[in-house]
Amino acid sequence: MTAWIVKSFLLCVLNVATALFLSPLCEGIMRKLRAAIHSRIGPPITQPYWDLLKLLGKEDLRSTGGMVYASLPALTLASTLLLAALIPLGTAPPLAFAGDMIVVIYVAAMSAVLIMLGGFASASPYAFVGGSREMMMLLSVEPILAMALFVGAFKARTLALGGIQNWQVQNGPSISMAKAGVAFFLALQGMAGKLPFDIAEADQEIMGGPFVEQSGSRLALLRWAMWVKQLVLVFLLVEVFFPWPHFGNYLVDLVATIVKVVIVLVLVSVIDVINPRLRIDQALGYYMRVAFSSLAALAFAVIGK
Amino acid sequence: MTATDRLTVMRVEELIAARSNGGLLSATLPHADTLQYTIEKRALVRVVEGLVNELHARFMISVGTDQRPVTGDFAIVQLFSLDREHLYVLLESPVSEKDPQIDSITGVVAGANWAEREFQDAIGVHPAGHPDPRRLLLADDWPEGMYPLRRDFPYNYRPPRAENVRPQMREPPSGATVMPMGPFFPVLEEPAYWRLFVEGEKIVGCDTRLFYNHRGIEKLGDSVLTYNEIPFLAERICGICGFIHSTCYCQAVEKAAGIEVPRRARYIRTIMLELERIHSHLLWLGIAGHIIGFDTVLMQTWRIREPVMWLCEQISGNRKTYGMNTIGGLRRDFPDEIRPKLLQTLDKIEKEAIAVRDAIVGDTTLHARTKGVGELTNEWAKKICVVGPPARASGVAIDARIDHPYAAYDELPPQIATQEVGDTWSRVLVRVTELLESLRLVREGVLTIPEGPICAEIKEGIPPGRVGVSVVEAPRGEAIHFVQTGGDNRPYRWRVRAPTYPNLQAMPVMVDKANIADVPITLGSLDPCFSCTERLETLDKRTGEVRVYSRAEVLRLSRMATRGGGVR
Numbered sequence: 108m109t110a111w112i113v114k115s116f117l118l119c120v121l122n123v124a125t126a127l128f129l130s131p132l133c134e135g136i137m138r139k140l141r142a143a144i145h146s147r148i149g150p151p152i153t154q155p156y157w158d159l160l161k162l163l164g165k166e167d168l169r170s171t172g173g174m175v176y177a178s179l180p181a182l183t184l185a186s187t188l189l190l191a192a193l194i195p196l197g198t199a200p201p202l203a204f205a206g207d208m209i210v211v212i213y214v215a216a217m218s219a220v221l222i223m224l225g226g227f228a229s230a231s232p233y234a235f236v237g238g239s240r241e242m243m244m245l246l247s248v249e250p251i252l253a254m255a256l257f258v259g260a261f262k263a264r265t266l267a268l269g270g271i272q273n274w275q276v277q278n279g280p281s282i283s284m285a286k287a288g289v290a291f292f293l294a295l296q297g298m299a300g301k302l303p304f305d306i307a308e309a310d311q312e313i314m315g316g317p318f319v320e321q322s323g324s325r326l327a328l329l330r331w332a333m334w335v336k337q338l339v340l341v342f343l344l345v346e347v348f349f350p351w352p353h354f355g356n357y358l359v360d361l362v363a364t365i366v367k368v369v370i371v372l373v374l375v376s377v378i379d380v381i382n383p384r385l386r387i388d389q390a391l392g393y394y395m396r397v398a399f400s401s402l403a404a405l406a407f408a409v410i411g412k
Numbered sequence: 413m414t415a416t417d418r419l420t421v422m423r424v425e426e427l428i429a430a431r432s433n434g435g436l437l438s439a440t441l442p443h444a445d446t447l448q449y450t451i452e453k454r455a456l457v458r459v460v461e462g463l464v465n466e467l468h469a470r471f472m473i474s475v476g477t478d479q480r481p482v483t484g485d486f487a488i489v490q491l492f493s494l495d496r497e498h499l500y501v502l503l504e505s506p507v508s509e510k511d512p513q514i515d516s517i518t519g520v521v522a523g524a525n526w527a528e529r530e531f532q533d534a535i536g537v538h539p540a541g542h543p544d545p546r547r548l549l550l551a552d553d554w555p556e557g558m559y560p561l562r563r564d565f566p567y568n569y570r571p572p573r574a575e576n577v578r579p580q581m582r583e584p585p586s587g588a589t590v591m592p593m594g595p596f597f598p599v600l601e602e603p604a605y606w607r608l609f610v611e612g613e614k615i616v617g618c619d620t621r622l623f624y625n626h627r628g629i630e631k632l633g634d635s636v637l638t639y640n641e642i643p644f645l646a647e648r649i650c651g652i653c654g655f656i657h658s659t660c661y662c663q664a665v666e667k668a669a670g671i672e673v674p675r676r677a678r679y680i681r682t683i684m685l686e687l688e689r690i691h692s693h694l695l696w697l698g699i700a701g702h703i704i705g706f707d708t709v710l711m712q713t714w715r716i717r718e719p720v721m722w723l724c725e726q727i728s729g730n731r732k733t734y735g736m737n738t739i740g741g742l743r744r745d746f747p748d749e750i751r752p753k754l755l756q757t758l759d760k761i762e763k764e765a766i767a768v769r770d771a772i773v774g775d776t777t778l779h780a781r782t783k784g785v786g787e788l789t790n791e792w793a794k795k796i797c798v799v800g801p802p803a804r805a806s807g808v809a810i811d812a813r814i815d816h817p818y819a820a821y822d823e824l825p826p827q828i829a830t831q832e833v834g835d836t837w838s839r840v841l842v843r844v845t846e847l848l849e850s851l852r853l854v855r856e857g858v859l860t861i862p863e864g865p866i867c868a869e870i871k872e873g874i875p876p877g878r879v880g881v882s883v884v885e886a887p888r889g890e891a892i893h894f895v896q897t898g899g900d901n902r903p904y905r906w907r908v909r910a911p912t913y914p915n916l917q918a919m920p921v922m923v924d925k926a927n928i929a930d931v932p933i934t935l936g937s938l939d940p941c942f943s944c945t946e947r948l949e950t951l952d953k954r955t956g957e958v959r960v961y962s963r964a965e966v967l968r969l970s971r972m973a974t975r976g977g978g979v980r
Binding site: 146303 | 589590591592597598599613701702703704705706707708709711712715775777778780781927928929930931932
């Protein structure tokens with residue numbers, strides 16, 4: 108028992124550390140890619156680390172008082188790190204237990220809810236509009252995430268993420284899981300706040316929305332949280348919906364997973380670069396259609412495809 | 413003058429005589445295309461009604477002049493254009509100092525709103541019955557009762573410091589909240605303050621305070637600078653279309669003084685004007701992309717734009733602010749030896765511009781953000797007297813290059829690009845078509861440029877008391893310069909109207925019932941240029957040290973700077 112606890116604890120620490128320290132690197136790669144498509148040289152891929160370091164050392168300017176406003180950035184990062192501990196990052200999920208999938212759905216929504224609350228607590232009209240947009244995005248994206256995971260749960264007859272993953276590895280690709288995976292991928296763009304769905308931040312319209320009144324170390328934590336969330340969700344997509352090819356050798360599988368994660372990140376950032384920002388009503392309409400198509404995935408799962 | 417022209421002139425004259433009810437004091441023809449009428453101010457509104465409703469005249473601008481040293485009165489000139497007939501109509505009304513007010517024509521022409529507020533601020537003639545007579549031009553802390561464009565007002569007067577002043581803004585309708593945009597905002601390159609009244613994300617009204625950049629250029633023009641110094645100042649009215657303003661000013665003076673500009677100079681002016689349109693439209697396309705979060709468009713169009721700037725530099729010595737124009741022609745000749753390189757660059761730009769156009773036209777997300785957004789109906793475009801691409805995108809086929817040909821446009825006529833819908837997408841299409849058309853014009857101009865002198869010889873001074881109206885089709889629309897010559901080697905009055913001035917007045921109509929998210933791109937689709945409108949610029953000149961860097965060196969230095977190498 109103790110050994111199991113120690114092992115899970117160590118795995119948790121490993122996952123959290125991976126998410127924490129690799130996510131800026133991924134962001135750096137994405138920025139470099141963006142620059143390449145822009146015909147720019149772009150910043151070095153280590154730039155996000157320097158950004159964080161610089162922001163962490165900056166003065167903390169507060170536009171309003173209040174516990175909510177001041178403490179939310181730390182909570183947001185913590186929620187994304189908790190998500191990291193619940194999700195397989197190249198290994199089995201460290202905090203695995205029966206029904207952990209339900210927890211994942213809740214925890215994945217937490218950071219968006221916290222950012223939204225932070226926006227409402229900032230006493231700025233831009234943050235307020237940003238907060239309400241964040242809420243609308245969450246309401247339209249979250250059901251897709253849940254639906255996609257439920258397709259897996261239905262197929263594997265388990266509510267444990269690890270169980271779904273194992274079932275996928277053993278049974279190979281299926282139409283329903285592929286459709287669910289695609290729906291998840293489309294929702295990912297919105298959950299990670301990437302174009303054309305960075306509507307809640309929309310620098311040119313509402314000056315960063317919920318982030319407009321955040322500065323210094325609190326802004327650093329929020330940025331970091333967004334990067335962690337983006338990386339962790341990509342891992343979730345790759346590990347649960349596309350776990351093949353599975354070689355059985357741990358190291359080879361890890362390399363394969365990393366390659367797949369990078370591919371997905373590249374796709375996400377290419378979509379980000381070649382699209383203008385949608386309006387919130389257009390985004391809601393788009394995700395409504397995605398949600399209905401993910402219902403089709405559930406239907407396929409019911410007929411056993 | 414042809415027979416049809418004479419017929420039109422007679423019609424205008426008859427109409428004004430009939431409508432002014434005995435108030436027509438004089439009718440003159442300063443130039444073949446300029447009709448000037450002096451009418452009593454009581455007849456103004458009726459005459460304007462006739463001009464606008466019967467002859468479809470387009471209001472251009474009002475000019476308020478302090479004529480007290482000459483005639484004893486103020487003079488308000490309302491300037492109209494008969495676009496199809498290629499005529500300007502000037503309605504001048506004397507306003508006595510004892511009763512400094514004149515009936516407002518904003519009720520007849522909605523587009524006269526700002527123009528009337530401006531002469532109220534500048535010379536203190538009140539437009540009676542104006543629907544919104546708030547301060548427009550002067551700063552909020554400027555003392556009441558001080559009118560800077562009066563002749564007895566010193567150009568270097570500094571008002572005392574004022575505390576706790578605020579712009580007079582309207583209150584939002586009940587149930588709506590205020591969403592401020594500005595005075596400093598990411599998508600506004602220059603200060604401008606919009607108060608959007610919103611219910612949720614829907615806009616139910618808006619109010620504006622602009623002219624934060626006013627720097628008194630017109631006052632300098634009639635009190636400090638001389639005729640030949642003003643082109644340099646005019647060029648600094650705008651950071652993008654500087655050549656347009658210096659050309660427009662020079663043309664106005666040339667017209668007033670009856671100076672014939674050599675053909676080669678007119679061709680070179682045309683080439684430079686079209687090069688400015690090319691780089692301005694590419695710049696706009698990039699900014700519009702940036703506003704809706706499409707930075708790839710920004711980066712690519714600005715990359716394509718860069719060779720245009722190098723061409724300008726090779727022709728004039730500067731990327732921008734060329735200092736080439738002077739009264740009577742140019743100060744610098746076109747270097748014929750760069751012709752092959754210029755043509756080659758134009759081909760490359762054209763190829764890339766077409767690639768960008770094709771990419772844009774096929775982008776459905778872009779359609780989603782621009783189609784049906786910021787719609788300006790044909791009716792409103794005419795009422796507000798909008799000019800340039802916003803007018804043409806709303807089906808108002810006006811283009812100063814065709815309606816009032818200047819420079820060499822009589823020999824190199826452009827194809828006018830129009831659209832009917834009037835939304836942001838139409839404005840994109842109009843500008844992209846114009847961009848390609850300008851490339852063709854530059855190419856033709858370069859190929860057919862005649863030999864000869866570049867500046868007319870001016871033997872005698874410029875006679876006082878003459879007027880000259882000149883327009884130039886800037887990338888943003890028609891720029892107007894009105895010059896009344898004076899006796900001391902400088903204009904008695906120099907009036908500038910940039911194209912953004914009428915176009916910005918269309919904003920409240922365009923954003924009505926829109927979504928907050930659409931406001932930046934709607935404003936952006938007008939390609940606003942606040943400094944032109946407000947006639948201000950800032951200049952940062954830190955070191956006097958001269959060191960010439962080659963392009964490669966500059967590029968290397970700037971890249972080093974971003975990598976922490978440091979330049980200083």
